[in-house]
Amino acid sequence: MSGNRVVQDRMVTADSLAARIEGEPVMEADTIEDADRACPDCGGDVLTVGYMPSVTAFVTGWKCQDCDWSETDRD
Ligand SMILES: [Zn+2]
Numbered sequence: 001m002s003g004n005r006v007v008q009d010r011m012v013t014a015d016s017l018a019a020r021i022e023g024e025p026v027m028e029a030d031t032i033e034d035a036d037r038a039c040p041d042c043g044g045d046v047l048t049v050g051y052m053p054s055v056t057a058f059v060t061g062w063k064c065q066d067c068d069w070s071e072t073d074r075d
Contacts, residue, residue, distance in 0.1 A: 005032050005047055007065050018051035021061035021070045026051045039064035 004011050006042035013022070017025050029051035045065030052058055063070040 017049050026053050028052045039069050041069040042067045
């Protein structure tokens with residue numbers, strides 16, 4: 001697959017990146033994209049991925065490629 005990225009020295013797919021942000025497996029995930037922002041913790045590159053944690057929800061998540069920082073657009 002061409003959408004794979006490296007996060008904290010591990011290869012991730014959209015599904016596995018979304019699962020790391022969410023903390024549990026997600027139903028479906030979009031393609032990983034580069035976020036136009038830097039990590040607030042370490043200044044590293046940030047990836048973004050949209051995913052569905054359940055059939056009724058769509059969440060946009062962000063994850064640093066270099067440290068444990070992540071965030072979602074949930075309230
Ligand atoms: Zn970071």
